[in-house]
Amino acid sequence: MTDMRYEAPETLDAAIALLDDASGGGKVMAGGTDVLVQLHAEIIEPEVLVDIKNIPDLKAMSQTEAGWLVGAAVSGMTIVDNADFATAWPGVCEGVALIGSVQVKGRASIGGNLCNASPAADSVPAIIAAGAVAKIIGPGGVRKEPVENIVTGPGQTSLGDGEFIVSFSFPTRAPHSGDCYLRLTPRTEMDIAIVGAGVSLTLDDNGTCNAARISIGAVAPRPLLVEEAANALIGTKVDGTALENMVAAVRAACDPISDKRGTREYRIKTAGVIARRAASKALERARAN
Numbered sequence: 001m002t003d004m005r006y007e008a009p010e011t012l013d014a015a016i017a018l019l020d021d022a023s024g025g026g027k028v029m030a031g032g033t034d035v036l037v038q039l040h041a042e043i044i045e046p047e048v049l050v051d052i053k054n055i056p057d058l059k060a061m062s063q064t065e066a067g068w069l070v071g072a073a074v075s076g077m078t079i080v081d082n083a084d085f086a087t088a089w090p091g092v093c094e095g096v097a098l099i100g101s102v103q104v105k106g107r108a109s110i111g112g113n114l115c116n117a118s119p120a121a122d123s124v125p126a127i128i129a130a131g132a133v134a135k136i137i138g139p140g141g142v143r144k145e146p147v148e149n150i151v152t153g154p155g156q157t158s159l160g161d162g163e164f165i166v167s168f169s170f171p172t173r174a175p176h177s178g179d180c181y182l183r184l185t186p187r188t189e190m191d192i193a194i195v196g197a198g199v200s201l202t203l204d205d206n207g208t209c210n211a212a213r214i215s216i217g218a219v220a221p222r223p224l225l226v227e228e229a230a231n232a233l234i235g236t237k238v239d240g241t242a243l244e245n246m247v248a249a250v251r252a253a254c255d256p257i258s259d260k261r262g263t264r265e266y267r268i269k270t271a272g273v274i275a276r277r278a279a280s281k282a283l284e285r286a287r288a289n
């Protein structure tokens with residue numbers, strides 16, 4: 001292993017300069033729960049490790065007029081312990097709560113969960129369904145990107161050289177809205193998803209669905225936003241027929257691998273089951289709000 005420099009900048013500008021100077025040899029670290037494993041296994045050998053947790057914008061979490069702003073390096077435990085955020089986005093909290101153990105969540109961030117770019121990352125379908133938007137900074141300035149556009153394949157993101165995510169914005173919830181994230185794993189904890197599904201939906205005053213977003217994980221090279229599945233619910237009372245149409249659209253979008261956790265056929269079948277359960281729970285929450 002070659003020598004590696006560790007840096008912990010306290011400003012966005014300093015982090016940008018460090019990554020820019022490293023010309024591709026820099027690696028961002030938030031909680032380090034993926035990065036440290038990869039360093040030990042010599043899967044990655046960066047010249048400079050840039051720890052972003054000392055930058056205030058990355059660690060801030062607040063409710064704004066536009067919704068919620070969650071710093072990209074805020075720990076999972078901070079997110080799930082925030083009662084107001086959990087009321088607004090219970091499904092996002094369900095996704096975050098499934099990341100490893102309490103100890104892992106004490107370090108792990110949603111920025112890291114997203115940018116590690118595992119197709120099975122638990123918070124990612126939930127934040128895609130929530131319509132979260134990432135604020136990205138880098139040598140070219142600031143840009144915003146819907147989170148479904150960040151992961152491009154296993155271990156691959158659309159972030160450019162020297163770019164990193166500062167924060168995620170979550171929109172204000174309309175009345176009668178609910179979300180949910182569910183996953184299927186071979187074990188109950190500390191394993192990755194065979195299938196994950198995030199559903200967020202909104203009902204009008206008559207109980208008709210007027211907005212929906214559905215995202216599935218672990219059943220394609222990257223987490224997917226499945227617009228056809230959402231369209232199957234919009235304009236309906238989310239009755240049995242609408243849910244069956246949604247399930248069919250989810251299954252049609254799947255393109256999973258077969259591995260020791262489940263075959264391709266099993267993943268496609270269970271993706272529909274898990275998405276249906278997540279939609280039913282999101283509906284129950286929307287009706288209660």
Ligand SMILES: Cc1cc2nc3c(=O)[nH]c(=O)nc-3n(C[C@H](O)[C@H](O)[C@H](O)COP(=O)(O)OP(=O)(O)OC[C@H]3O[C@@H](n4cnc5c(N)ncnc54)[C@H](O)[C@@H]3O)c2cc1C
Pocket residue numbers: 027028029030031032033034035036037052072073098099100101104107108109110111112113114115116120121122123159163164165166190191192
């Ligand atoms: C025992 C154990 C159990 C686990 N169980 C689960 C599980 O059940 N579900 C699950 O989804 N994950 C699980 N994980 C994986 C891991 O904990 C998560 O992916 C976690 O969310 C990563 O966050 P982090 O802050 O630690 O990321 P880091 O390890 O710091 O970074 C991960 C990747 O993201 C990049 N990155 C981090 N922050 C940013 C940023 N702001 N902008 C750009 N790039 C960034 C890093 O360069 C790196 O490539 C587990 C890990 C362990 C060790």
